[in-house]
Amino acid sequence: QAVKQVIASAFSGRNISYRLHAGLDPLEYDLAILCLEMVEAESSGTLFTRDPNDPDSGRMLISAVFGLGELAVSGSGSADIYRPHRFGEAEILTSIASKEQRLVMQADGGTVVEQLPAQMHSQSVLSFQQLSELVQAGIAIERKFGNPQDIEWAYDGQGRLVILQSRPFRMA
Numbered sequence: 001q002a003v004k005q006v007i008a009s010a011f012s013g014r015n016i017s018y019r020l021h022a023g024l025d026p027l028e029y030d031l032a033i034l035c036l037e038m039v040e041a042e043s044s045g046t047l048f049t050r051d052p053n054d055p056d057s058g059r060m061l062i063s064a065v066f067g068l069g070e071l072a073v074s075g076s077g078s079a080d081i082y083r084p085h086r087f088g089e090a091e092i093l094t095s096i097a098s099k100e101q102r103l104v105m106q107a108d109g110g111t112v113v114e115q116l117p118a119q120m121h122s123q124s125v126l127s128f129q130q131l132s133e134l135v136q137a138g139i140a141i142e143r144k145f146g147n148p149q150d151i152e153w154a155y156d157g158q159g160r161l162v163i164l165q166s167r168p169f170r171m172a
Helices: 002-009 013-021 070-074 128-145
Strands: 041-048 061-066 080-083 093-095 101-105 111-115 149-156 161-168
Touching: 041 070, 041 128, 061 070, 061 101, 070 101, 128 149, 128 161
Parallel strands: none
Antiparallel strands: 041 061, 041 149, 061 080, 080 093, 101 111, 149 161
């Protein structure tokens, strides 16, 4: 069923419109389907190893939400924003969002949006230790690939950092 949904999505109005506006033949494309184990995330988000708003500042940009990262990646949910210095030479600039919901896995498959308890609305998603670990991971990944990276990450229920994907980040 999931494979059928992915194939059908190639013919959605949004995808066809994108291909037409990009000058691509809407019926000529490559399609790849990956099957991955889902991470039951306590928190997740994105990490740019160079702040896209100020690439020469020496800072990274991290967005974080409780639960699965789709709310952070899509921009449809409120996310905490952290701007740590790449080498810990300055304070972490932080903007804690008011968060009312999170996306979580369902036991029988799929995901569901649930309301956060009131005490979590203004709580920081990440601890100082987690921020430090993310910065170190971002630097290591950037060094491995030789250029700035756009990284998606999650912390699972055991507090382990899981790197979900990393791709080159091309700054304008």
